Amino acid sequence: MHRRDFVKGALGAGLASSVPLELVLPISQAAQAAARQRVPYGAAIRTDFLETDPHYAEAVRKYCQIVVGEGGLKWIDLRPSRSSFEFDQPDRLIAFADANGMTMRGHTLIWYAAMPDWTVEIDTAKEAEFELIHHIEVVVGRYRGRIPNWDVVNEPISEDPDKEGPLRDSIWLQQLGEDYIELAFRTAAATDQNTQLVLNDFDFEKATPVSRKRRSLMLDLLKKLKDRDVPVHALGLQGHLTGEAEIDKDGLSRFVEDAHGLGLDILVTELDVIDNNLPANQGVRDQIAAMRVNDYLSAICDVVEPKSILTWGLSDKYTWVPIWFSRRDGLPNRPLPLDENYQPKAMMQVLQEFTQAGS
Ligand code: G3I
Numbered sequence: 001m002h003r004r005d006f007v008k009g010a011l012g013a014g015l016a017s018s019v020p021l022e023l024v025l026p027i028s029q030a031a032q033a034a035a036r037q038r039v040p041y042g043a044a045i046r047t048d049f050l051e052t053d054p055h056y057a058e059a060v061r062k063y064c065q066i067v068v069g070e071g072g073l074k075w076i077d078l079r080p081s082r083s084s085f086e087f088d089q090p091d092r093l094i095a096f097a098d099a100n101g102m103t104m105r106g107h108t109l110i111w112y113a114a115m116p117d118w119t120v121e122i123d124t125a126k127e128a129e130f131e132l133i134h135h136i137e138v139v140v141g142r143y144r145g146r147i148p149n150w151d152v153v154n155e156p157i158s159e160d161p162d163k164e165g166p167l168r169d170s171i172w173l174q175q176l177g178e179d180y181i182e183l184a185f186r187t188a189a190a191t192d193q194n195t196q197l198v199l200n201d202f203d204f205e206k207a208t209p210v211s212r213k214r215r216s217l218m219l220d221l222l223k224k225l226k227d228r229d230v231p232v233h234a235l236g237l238q239g240h241l242t243g244e245a246e247i248d249k250d251g252l253s254r255f256v257e258d259a260h261g262l263g264l265d266i267l268v269t270e271l272d273v274i275d276n277n278l279p280a281n282q283g284v285r286d287q288i289a290a291m292r293v294n295d296y297l298s299a300i301c302d303v304v305e306p307k308s309i310l311t312w313g314l315s316d317k318y319t320w321v322p323i324w325f326s327r328r329d330g331l332p333n334r335p336l337p338l339d340e341n342y343q344p345k346a347m348m349q350v351l352q353e354f355t356q357a358g359s
Contacts, residue, residue: 039306039355042066042105043314044270047093059314059342061100066308068105068269069093070320074114078139082118082131085138094146105269105310106143106150108200109136110184112170113155119171128175133187140191149196151236151269152188153181156221157201161213166220181221182230189231199225200236200269204255205296207248215255219262226262235259238270239296240312243278243288247295257303266304268297270312272335273347276325285334290346297354309355316340 042064050057060067071077072089080086090104097104110132122128140150158164167173172180181199188197199222204215218235225232237256241247256266273289300306313319315338322333332340337348 036356036358037065038357040065040103040308041351041355042068042102042308042310044068044070044107044310044312045093045314046070046318047072047089047096049318050096051092055342056315056318057096059338063314063338063348064102066103066105066310067093067097068107068310070313071114073107073109073139074111075119075135076114076116079116079118079135081116082121087142090143094143103148104146105308106140106147106195107269108151108154109139109188110152110172110180111154112168112172115171122171122175125175128172128180129183132172132176132180132183136184136187137191140188140195144192145194147192147195149198149234149267150188151200152184152197152232154200155202156181156199157214157217159203160210161217162210166217182225182228185225185230185232196233196265197231198234198236198267198269199232200238202238202240202270204237205239205241205247205252205299206245207251208245211248212251215251219255219258222259222262222264232264234265234267234307236267236269237300237306238312239268239272240270241273241289241292241296243273243275243285243292247292247299249295249299252296252299253303256300260304266300266306268300268306268309270310271296272312272319272321274321274325275333275335276321276327280327280329280331282334286345286347289334290350293347294350294353297350301354309351311336311351314338315342317342 045060045067047069050060069090072093077089078085094104122131156168158166158168167178176183185197201218203211205211222235260266271293273292275285275289278285278288313336316332316334316336317340319333319335321335327333337345337351339345
């Protein structure tokens with residue numbers, strides 16, 4: 001029996017019984033862990049807490065080979081005004097990564113969201129083109145040779161394409177049409193020829209009409225870019241899983257296979273489980289979350305091994321989920337592989353099964 005099947009069996013066998021956490025393999029520091037990794041694992045980081053919460057920093061060192069700023073490289077953080085850049089946060093995170101033998105991913109260059117107020121002033125195609133190119137040249141240029149991959153365009157497919165049209169509304173789409181995507185990738189490639197350029201998006205894993213439509217639109221977009229020799233190198237699957245929704249394993253596997261068939265690497269970039277509609281019982285909730293992650297990663301890994309797997313946060317102590325998906329019963333969300341006290345949950349065991357050598 002494959003170990004993944006075993007884990008799935010163990011998780012499915014009794015949702016109410018606790019997973020034997022002693023099975024979670026003990027890992028020491030980043031370098032030691034890296035030697036054991038088949039697929040590098042990492043997490044989105046809140047840089048300020050890394051510096052003020054020693055237990056958090058210790059957990060990141062213990063588990064991660066890759067870090068990515070949960071913020072810091074977004075326009076809202078980097079661009080306080082049209083003429084200035086504020087690199088303090090990403091500079092501190094990349095220094096942490098360097099000091100601990102990790103790498104830092106770049107998230108993100110062009111996104112519809114997290115834009116500072118001054119960007120409403122960008123109201124002609126000429127200005128939009130100038131700002132997009134200037135931003136990418138300055139930011140990618142600053143970290144040239146140090147950031148191995150960038151989310152160049154984040155979330156370009158609209159949330160509900162039948163209602164909103166295929167592409168997500170943004171100042172970039174409004175001013176430049178869909179060519180903004182090509183322009184962003186070409187500018188990034190010209191600025192750092194050795195970094196991997198990623199198109200990153202979410203909601204490809206559900207058995208819903210919306211998810212199916214989004215898969216098909218993303219494949220159409222990728223084909224179009226590839227036909228035009230646009231330097232897009234990888235598809236980033238965010239993986240913000242909906243706790244109560246089954247994974248459409250066949251649909252997801254086919255999608256990943258098709259994207260890979262276009263010559264793209266596959267990365268899992270923002271995995272977590274949105275648990276606002278899951279049962280209150282902690283053990284049950286954690287096991288359902290672990291099972292979703294197992295289903296999601298097996299659907300992907302059955303066809304292509306991702307180049308890296310990152311969760312969007314490491315510990316339940318620091319997560320974006322309650323901003324949008326707090327629970328009605330007031331209980332804290334538990335979307336991540338470590339609990340609020342940095343103890344590994346069943347989800348960490350699943351992640352280790354998919355990332356460590358010999359699994
Ligand atoms: O830090 C301030 C805090 O000082 C203040 O008191 C508080 C009051 O609202 O806000 C805090 O900032 C919030 C920040 O998250 C904290 O990390 C911002 O309001 C909030 O907008 C920001 O949200 C982030 C969101 O992207 C927008 O940038 C989330 O942390 C971050 O997890 C989320 O990440 C996105 C990815 O970039 C793309 N994919 C989806 C993913 C989840 O939504």
